[in-house]
Amino acid sequence: MADRSGRLSRISSVFLYQIRSVLRDRRTIFLAFVLPLLIVPAMILLSGWITDVREEQRESVEIEYAVAGPHSERAANMVRLAGQHTAENDTLTSLALKEETPDSPLSSLADGELHLVVRLVRSSKIHGEGESGTSKTPMLVLYYRGDSDESGWAMEELGSALEGLRAAQRRELLLSSAAVTEPDSFMALQLTDLAPEGRAAAYTIGRLTTLFVLFFILAGGSVVAMDLVAGERERGSLETLLTTSVTRRELAFSKQLIVLAIALSICILQVLNLLLYTSLGLLESPLAEAAISPARLILVLLLLLPVAFLASGILLLISSRARSYREAQILLFPVVLLGAVPAAAPLIPGISLGSVALVIPVANIALAVRGVLTGGVNPTLAAVSWIITGGAGIAVSLWSAKLMGSSLSPEADVLPSSPVQLRLRLFSKSAPRAFLPMFALVLVSSSLFSDDLALQIIANTVLILLGGSLLLLRRYRLPLRETLGLQLPSPFIWPFLGAAVPAGIVLSSHIYRLSTALFPTSARMMEEMYARGIGLDAPLWQLLLLGAIVPAVCEEAAFRGVLLGSVRRTVGSASAIIISSLVFGLFHMTAVRFLPTAFLGLMLGLSVVLTGSLLPAIVWHALNNALALMLSGTSLDPTSPGTLPTLAAAATVAAAFYVMARTRSAPSPQVALDKRHRGDG
Amino acid sequence: MQDSTIQIENLVKVYHDRARGEVRAVDDITFSCRSGEIFGLLGPNGAGKTTTLRTVSTVLQPTSGTVRVMGIDARQDPVGVRRSIGFYSSTTALFPRLTARETLRFFAEVNGYTGDIRQRVEEVIHDLDLGSYADVRVDRLSQGMKQKVSLARTDIHDPPVLILDEPTTGLDVLNAREIRNRISTLRDRGKTVLFSTHIMAEAEKLCDRIAIIHEGRLLGTGTLGEIRERTGERYLEDAFVKLLLRRGADG
Numbered sequence: 031m032a033d034r035s036g037r038l039s040r041i042s043s044v045f046l047y048q049i050r051s052v053l054r055d056r057r058t059i060f061l062a063f064v065l066p067l068l069i070v071p072a073m074i075l076l077s078g079w080i081t082d083v084r085e086e087q088r089e090s091v092e093i094e095y096a097v098a099g100p101h102s103e104r105a106a107n108m109v110r111l112a113g114q115h116t117a118e119n120d121t122l123t124s125l126a127l128k129e130e131t132p133d134s135p136l137s138s139l140a141d142g143e144l145h146l147v148v149r150l151v152r153s154s155k156i157h158g159e160g161e162s163g164t165s166k167t168p169m170l171v172l173y174y175r176g177d178s179d180e181s182g183w184a185m186e187e188l189g190s191a192l193e194g195l196r197a198a199q200r201r202e203l204l205l206s207s208a209a210v211t212e213p214d215s216f217m218a219l220q221l222t223d224l225a226p227e228g229r230a231a232a233y234t235i236g237r238l239t240t241l242f243v244l245f246f247i248l249a250g251g252s253v254v255a256m257d258l259v260a261g262e263r264e265r266g267s268l269e270t271l272l273t274t275s276v277t278r279r280e281l282a283f284s285k286q287l288i289v290l291a292i293a294l295s296i297c298i299l300q301v302l303n304l305l306l307y308t309s310l311g312l313l314e315s316p317l318a319e320a321a322i323s324p325a326r327l328i329l330v331l332l333l334l335l336p337v338a339f340l341a342s343g344i345l346l347l348i349s350s351r352a353r354s355y356r357e358a359q360i361l362l363f364p365v366v367l368l369g370a371v372p373a374a375a376p377l378i379p380g381i382s383l384g385s386v387a388l389v390i391p392v393a394n395i396a397l398a399v400r401g402v403l404t405g406g407v408n409p410t411l412a413a414v415s416w417i418i419t420g421g422a423g424i425a426v427s428l429w430s431a432k433l434m435g436s437s438l439s440p441e442a443d444v445l446p447s448s449p450v451q452l453r454l455r456l457f458s459k460s461a462p463r464a465f466l467p468m469f470a471l472v473l474v475s476s477s478l479f480s481d482d483l484a485l486q487i488i489a490n491t492v493l494i495l496l497g498g499s500l501l502l503l504r505r506y507r508l509p510l511r512e513t514l515g516l517q518l519p520s521p522f523i524w525p526f527l528g529a530a531v532p533a534g535i536v537l538s539s540h541i542y543r544l545s546t547a548l549f550p551t552s553a554r555m556m557e558e559m560y561a562r563g564i565g566l567d568a569p570l571w572q573l574l575l576l577g578a579i580v581p582a583v584c585e586e587a588a589f590r591g592v593l594l595g596s597v598r599r600t601v602g603s604a605s606a607i608i609i610s611s612l613v614f615g616l617f618h619m620t621a622v623r624f625l626p627t628a629f630l631g632l633m634l635g636l637s638v639v640l641t642g643s644l645l646p647a648i649v650w651h652a653l654n655n656a657l658a659l660m661l662s663g664t665s666l667d668p669t670s671p672g673t674l675p676t677l678a679a680a681a682t683v684a685a686a687f688y689v690m691a692r693t694r695s696a697p698s699p700q701v702a703l704d705k706r707h708r709g710d711g
Numbered sequence: 712m713q714d715s716t717i718q719i720e721n722l723v724k725v726y727h728d729r730a731r732g733e734v735r736a737v738d739d740i741t742f743s744c745r746s747g748e749i750f751g752l753l754g755p756n757g758a759g760k761t762t763t764l765r766t767v768s769t770v771l772q773p774t775s776g777t778v779r780v781m782g783i784d785a786r787q788d789p790v791g792v793r794r795s796i797g798f799y800s801s802t803t804a805l806f807p808r809l810t811a812r813e814t815l816r817f818f819a820e821v822n823g824y825t826g827d828i829r830q831r832v833e834e835v836i837h838d839l840d841l842g843s844y845a846d847v848r849v850d851r852l853s854q855g856m857k858q859k860v861s862l863a864r865t866d867i868h869d870p871p872v873l874i875l876d877e878p879t880t881g882l883d884v885l886n887a888r889e890i891r892n893r894i895s896t897l898r899d900r901g902k903t904v905l906f907s908t909h910i911m912a913e914a915e916k917l918c919d920r921i922a923i924i925h926e927g928r929l930l931g932t933g934t935l936g937e938i939r940e941r942t943g944e945r946y947l948e949d950a951f952v953k954l955l956l957r958r959g960a961d962g
Contacts, residue, residue, distance in 0.1 A: 036823050043820040047809060054808040054848075266804030270864075273768050273798040275822045277790055 040276050044284035045291075052254055052288060062250030062292055063299065070303050084179075092126040093184040095146040096135035101168070105150035108170060112191040115198060125191055139173055145184035147173040236403030237376040240396035243300050243334055244373045247293040247341045248366045255289045255345035259434060260358035268434075282346070282431030289342035297338050301331050329402050333412065336420035337395050341369065343426035350433040376400040383411040386621045388548065391422040414548065425605075450508075457506040457513075458596035465593060465613055468498045472617060487576050491584035495617075499592045514591035519641040520693035523686070527637075527646055530686035531653040533679035534633055535661070536671050538626045545625040577659045582652035589614045589631065590638045590647050598639075607635035630654060633683065640690040715743040715779075716872050716903040717750075717767065722776035724762050736762040738927035739776070744905055744920075746871065749898050751918030752907040753951070759927040760907040761800065764876045767905065768798040780872055794823065797865035800876035807850035811841055811860045814849060815867050822868035835863045839893065855886035862893060872903045879913065891917055911947040923951055930954040 052058055097105040106129060117124040132138040135147040149171045170192060174185035262268040271281055305327055348365055352358035372393035381387055383397045394415030401407030471494045479486040503510055511517070589610050598606035611631030615624040634647040671679070724737040737759045744750040752760045765771045767778050769789035778785040780792045805814055815832045824831060836845050839859050844852060849860060858878070865873060875894070879887040894917060898904055908914055914921055915935060923930040923938070931938060931954050935947065942950040 040821055040823070043817060047806070047813065047817040050813070051806050051808040265807070266802045267806050269770065269800075270803040270805065271821075273770055273793060273796075273803060274818065275790055275794045 037280060041280050041284045041287070044271070044276060044281065045287050048258065048285070049288050049291060052257070052292070055257075058253050058257070061253045062296060066246045066250060066296060067299060067303060070300070070307070074307065087179075088183045088187075091145075091180050091183055092128050093145050093188060094128050094130055094143075095148055095184070095188070096130045096132055096138065096144055097148050097150075098135040099149040099151065101150040101152075104168070105148050105170060108150070108192070108195075109148055109188070112188065112195045115195045116191045119194065125187055127188075136173060139175060139181075142175075142178065145174065145178075145181045146188060148188075149173065233400075233404050236400040239330065239403065240334065240337065240376070240392070240399050241370060241373040243297055244337060244341060244369060244392065245366075246296050246300055247338055248345065248369060250296045251289050251293045251342055251345050252362055252366075254292050255342065255349045256352075256355060256358045256362065257349075258285045258288060259346060259349035259430075260352045260355045261349075263353070264355050278434055279428075279431045282350070282427060282434050285434075286342055286346050286427045286430070289346055290339055293338040293342045294335070297334055298331065301327055301334075326402055330399050333395055333399050333402065333416065336416055336423055337373075337392055340391055340419055340423035340426060343423045343430060344369070347426055347430040347433065350430040372396065383408065383415065384548070384621075386619075386624070388414060388621065389418060389616075389624060391419040395419050411548065429601075453506040453508060454513075454599075457502065457508060458599040461502050461592050461596035462609075464498060464502055465588075468494055468588075469617060471498075473619070476619060484576055487580060491581050495588035496584035499588045502592060513595065514587055515595070515638065515642060515644045517643050517645075519643040519646055519690070522693050523641065523646060523690050524649075526686040526689045527650055528653070530633075530683045531650055531657060533682035533686075534630070534650070534654060535657060536675055536679035537683065538629050539671060540676065541629045542626045545622050548621075548625075573659060574656055578652045578655035581655060582648050585614070585617075586634070586644055586648045586651055589617075590634055591644050594635050594638060603639045607632060607639060610635050636687060637690060640687060641694055646690070714745050716746050716781055717744040717905055718777070718779040719743065719763075719767065720777045722763065722766060722778060723774045724759075724766055724771060725774045735927050737766065737773075740922075740924070740927075740929050742922050742929065742932050744872075744903050746903050747898060747901045748919040749894060749904040749906055749917055751914040751921045752905070752924055753909070753911070753914045753918075753921050753947070754907075754924035755909055758909075758924045760909075760924060761876050762927075763924070764798075764800065764874050764905065764907055767792075768796060768874050769793055770798075795870050796872045796874055797868070797870045798874045798876075799861055799865040799878055801880055803861070805849045805857065805861060805864065808848055810846050810848050811852070811856075811863075812836065812845040814860060814864055818864045819867045822870075824868040826869075831867065831869070835867055838896075839863050855882055855889075858882060858886065858890065859893075862890060866897060870902075872905070873897060875904065875906045877907055877909070879908070879910070887913075911951065915947045921947075923954055925955060925958070928958075930958055 095109065097103075097109070099105065109127065109129075113125045113127045130138070130144060132143065135144065138144045139147050151169050151171060152167070172185055172189060175181040259268065262271075272278070305324065344365060345362075348361045349358050352361055369392070372390055373396050375381055375387055375390070375393035375396045376399075381397065383394060383401065387393045387397055388411060394411075398407050398412040398415050401412070472490050475489040475494065476486060479489055499514075500510075503513055593613060594606050594610040597609050601609065611628045614631035615628030618624065618627045630651075634651055637646045637650060638644055720741050722737055722740045723735070725733060725735050740759075740763060742750075752763060754760050762771065766773050767780065767785065769778075769785050769792050772786065778792075781795045783791040783795065785792045806817075809817065812832060815835060816828060819828045819831060836842055839862070841856075841859065841863065844856055849857060852860065858881075862875075862878060865875070873894075878894070879890050882890065891913070894904055894906065898919075906918070918935070920932065920934050921938060922932045930951075931941065933941070938947070938950050939945060942953045944950040944953055
C-alpha cells in the first residue's frame with residue numbers, strides 16, 4: 031500500500047515529538063530514572079548501616095539478669111563462670127553481665143526491667159527415656175522476651191557463652207577421667223556449602239529480579255502512561271491528535287512505543303545497575319558475591335522485553351480507560367499490586383516452568399529469569415514463555431487502541447434503546463467476569479472430590495458451569511434458547527460433522543504430543559488420570575453419560591454459549607474464539623491437557639460462529655469425548671498418525687467448516703437478539 | 712454539486728444522557744459550503760453548533776444522515792476527511808512542553824504535508840507574526856498567543872477546509888481581531904471556513920453565509936442580505952429573535 035510509508039512516518043512523528051515532550055518533564059525524569067537508580071544503592075547502604083548499628087548496640091548491651099528458683103546460688107555461679115569463660119577465650123566477645131536481685135524476677139522481666147531470668151531445675155527427662163544416670167541432670171532455663179531486641183540478644187549471647195562453657199567443661203572432664211586420646215581427635219566438624227561461590231546470592235537475585243524490574247517499570251512508566259492518554263484527554267491535546275490524519279491504532283501504537291521506550295530504559299538502567307553492584311563490587315553487600323556474567327545479564331534483559339511490553343500496554347490501557355487523570359491513578363494502584371503477583375512466582379517453593387505457570391504471562395518469564403541467573407533454563411520453555419507474554423502484550427495494546435478514542439465522545443455513555451439490548455449489553459460485560467469465581471469453585475470442588483471422579487464431574491459441569499450459566503441468564507432475564515443459540519442448523523452439516531470428530535482427534539493428537547514434550551513430567555500423571563477414568567468400573571451408559579454427554583452439554587453452554595457469545599460482542603469473533611478456547615483449556619486444570627483442550631475449543635468455537643447454533647458444538651464435543659474414552663480403553667494408540675492421515679484429517683475438518691459456512695441460515699445468537707430488539711422500547 | 716466542499720444532509724446526532732434521557736443535539740440539519748467562503752453557524756450556547764462541527768470533523772459519528780467533505784463520506788473514510796480538514800475547538804489543546812515551531816512541524820508531519828515542511832512552517836510563523844515566540848514553550852505563552860498557534864496548527868498542512876469552533880472565545884479585542892483577519896485571509900486564499908460563534912456582530916462582520924441554529928434545528932440559512940430580507944430586520948440579533956419566535960408560532 032502506498033499509505034504504508036505515510037503510516038510509518040506518522041507513527042515516528044508522534045513518537046519523536048511526544049517523547050521529546052515527555053523528557054522535558056522533570057517530574058517524569060526524576061520518578062522514572064533518577065529515583066530507581068538511587069533506590070538500589072540506597073537500599074544496600076541502608077541495610078549495611080542497619081546491620082552495623084545493631085551490631086554495635088548488641089555489643090554495648092550490659093546483660094541485666096536475675097536468678098530464680100531453689101538452686102539460685104548454683105545458677106548464679108554458672109552464669110558468672112560463663113562470663114569468665116568468655117573473658118578468657120578470645121574467640122568470644124566478653125560478656126558484660128550485671129546481676130540484679132528483684133523480689134519477683136519473672137514479673138520484672140515482664141515489665142522490662144530485666145533482660146533475662148535464669149533458673150536452674152533438675153530435670154528427670156532431658157535425654158531419651160531409659161538412659162540411666164541422666165535423670166538428675168541439672169538444666170538451666172533462660173527466660174527472655176521475644177518482643178525485645180535487647181532481651182533476645184542477651185539470650186543469644188549468654189546462651190552461646192553457656193554452650194561454650196559446657197563444651198569446655200566436658201572436655202576437661204574427658205581429659206581428666208577416661209579419655210586416652212585428645213577428645214578433638216575423636217571428631218571435628220566443619221560445615222561446607224557446596225554451592226559455587228556466590229550462588230546463594232545469585233539465587234536471591236534470580237528470584238527477585240523480575241519483581242523488582244516490573245515494579246520499577248510500573249512505577250516509572252505509569253507517570254508517562256497516565257499523562258499520555260488520561261492527562262492529554264483532560265488537557266485536550268488528545269482530541270487535537272484525533273482530528274489529524276493519524277488513526278487511533280497508529281496513535282495507540284506510537285504511545286505504547288513511548289511507554290515501552292521509557293520502560294526499556296528503566297529495565298536497562300536497572301540491569302546495568304545490578305551489573306555495577308554485582309560485577310564491579312562497588313558497594314559491599316552479600317549480593318555483590320553473585321558475580322553474574324554480562325552474557326547472562328543480556329539474556330535476562332532479552333527475557334524481560336515482553337514483560338516491559340506487556341507492562342507498558344497495561345499502563346496505557348488503564349490510561350485509556352480512565353476518563354480523567356485522577357481516575358487513572360485510582361485504577362493504577364490495584365493493577366500494580368496484582369501485577370506483582372505473577373512476578374513473585376519464583377518465590378513460591380517448588381514451582382517450575384514445566385507447570386501451569388508456563389501459560390501465565392510474566393510468571394513464566396520470572397521463572398525463566400530465575401533459571402538463567404541460577405543455573406539453566408530449558409530454551410524451548412523460555413521461548414514459549416517469551417511468546418505467551420509478548421502475545422498478551424499485543425492483545426492488551428490492541429485493546430487500548432480501541433478504548434483510546436471511545437471515552438472522548440459522548441457515545442461512551444450512549445444507552446441502548448431497548449431493555450433487552452441493555453440487558454444484553456450488561457450481560458456481555460459481566461458474563462466473562464463470572465468465569466473467575468466459577469474457576470475458583472471448580473478448583474475447590476476438584477480438590478474436594480479428588481477421589482470421586484463421578485462426583486467431581488457432576489459438581490464441576492452441572493452445578494458450577496451449567497448452574498452458573500443459567501444463573502447469569504436469569505439474572506439478566508435473557509431468553510435461554512436465543513441467547514445460547516439452541517436453534518437447529520442445516521441438516522446437511524451432520525454427516526460432515528460426524529466425519530470431523532475422528533479427524534479432529536487425529537489433529538489434536540499432534541497437539542497432545544507437543545504438549546507432552548513441553549510438560550515431560552506430566553506423562554505419568556496423564557496415564558494415572560486415564561487409569562482412574564476407566565477405573566470408574568461403571569456400565570457403559572453411565573460412562574458415556576458422565577464422560578461425554580453431561581460435559582458436552584454443560585461445558586458448551588458455559589464456554590461457547592455464554593462466554594464466546596458475550597465476549598464476541600466486545601472483541602469480535604476471532605478473538606472471542608481464542609479467548610473462550612484458552613479459558614476452556616484453563617478450566618481443565620492440568621498443564622498437559624491445556625493445549626489439546628484449547629485446540630478442541632478452537633474447533634468448537636469456530637463451529638458455533640459458522641453455524642450460528644450451539645447444537646453442532648454440543649454433538650461434536652459429546653462424540654469427541656465418547657470416542658476418546660473408547661480409544662483410551664483399547665490398545666489402539668492414536669498418538670502418532672502419519673503425514674497422510676494427518677492431511678486427510680485436516681481436509682475433513684476443513685470440509686466440515688466449509689459446509690457449515692455455506693449452509694448457514696441463522697445469524698449469531700446474541701447478535702440476532704440485539705438486532706431484533708433495536709429500536710423498540 | 713461540484714463546487715460544494717462540505718455537504719451535510721439530514722444530519723442527526725442523538726445521545727443518551729443519564730440525567731436528561733435522550734438528547735437530540737443535532738436534529739435533521741442540511742446545508743453545504745463552497746470553497747472561498749466563510750460559512751457561519753450562529754446560535755446560542757447549547758444550540759448544537761459544536762456537535763455539528765465535531766461530527767463534520769469525524770470526532771463524533773452521526774446517528775443518521777450524511778457528511779461529505781471534498782466528496783469523501785465521513786462515515787466510510789474518516790481518515791480521508793481528516794486529511795482535508797483542519798479542526799479547531801476550545802477542547803483541542805496544544806502540547807504544553809513543545810515550542811510553537813515544534814508544534815507546527817509536528818502537525819505538518821502528522822497530517823502528511825507533502826511540500827517542504829520547514830519552509831511552510833517558517834511561512835506560517837511569518838504570516839502570523841509569531842517570530843519572536845516561535846521557540847518558546849507553549850505553556851509559557853499568553854492565551855492570545857496560544858490561540859494564534861492553535862489556528863496556525865489547524866492550517867499548517869494547508870487543507871482546503873477549516874472547521875473552527877468559536878475561535879475567538881476568551882480573547883481580548885485586539886487578539887480576536889487578529890484571528891478574524893487571519894480567517895479572512897484564509898478565505899481569500901480559496902479555502903472553505905466553517906465557523907461557529909454565538910456573537911452576532913462577529914458573524915455579521917465575517918461570514919459570507921450564515922446558518923442560524925437553535926436547539927439542534929436549523930432556523931434559516933442564507934447570506935446576511937437574504938436573512939435581512941426574509942425577516943425584515945436590519946440587525947442579525949433582531950433577525951435571530953424573529954426567526955425564533957416564528958418557529959415557536961409554527962410549533
